Amino acid sequence: MLDLDSVRLFVLATEFGSLTRAAEAAGTVQPVVSQRLKALEAMLGHKLLERTPRFVRPTAAGSAFLERARALLAAHDAALRLGDAPPLRFALAASDHALGLALEPLFRRLRAALPPGAGITLRTGLSQEMRARFEAGECDAAVIRREAGGSEGEVLGHDPLGWRGGEGVGLAPGEPVPLATLGPACGVRGAATRALDRAGLPWRESFIGGSCAALLAGAEAGLGIAPMGRIAAGAAPDRGPALALPPLPASEIVLFARTGTPALAAAVRALAAGIRASLG
Incomplete structure (x- = not known):
């Protein structure tokens, strides 16, 4: 009989791309996850995950098992909801x-x-x-x-913060740096303008967007250069070195x-683990 906790750990390891982050999301530790996954692979007779120091990803057999694993867990969790308790x-x-x-x-x-x-x-x-x-x-x-x-x-x-812009973006000598930002109240804008002021570089606000998606679209369309973090920018390249713009500080x-219930605590663990996985 399949161990459902091991199946759940397999799904988490696949989605998080890391045994460490899967353990964090599940509220356990990495050696336990590794042991449970090895036992699951032994029971199924297939290697489910390819493991390297940098990533974890499903093998062909793991990909085939993944949807079945999700369906199994969904059926199990649905069977447990016999009362009238509202969903999380x-x-x-x-x-x-x-x-x-x-x-x-x-x-x-x-x-x-x-x-x-x-x-x-x-x-x-x-x-x-x-x-x-x-x-x-x-x-x-x-x-x-x-x-x-x-x-x-x-x-x-x-x-890390960086300067995001479209392919082939350039700055005319002596012209103010055109900034794409979320507006004057934005802390990232403040960090960028302080760095430009310290470097003695003039700047102007050429585009104000309502979201990071809008900022990146504006920057890639040539409306301005957007100071953005790596994960918020979808890993768009930092054009700062090529444009001789000052380096920007990393941010926390x-x-x-609040984790007042076990369900909320589990959600917060998964949230934290997911963000750490994105940060690398």
């Missing part, structure tokens, strides 16, 4: 500059960790606004980008969360 609702507030284009892989990882039927509510905006939503009790967790330091919350890692990605 997880409310998340996230700074757009903290996650940006990393939302799709993060949602896939959350989906693998949350019980079937769970719902997710997402609000995005500037870091100050998202922190305020959390403090007001409007969400279960908030993820922000912190430029100026602080001791509150859990630091999940550091994300910080989690604030």
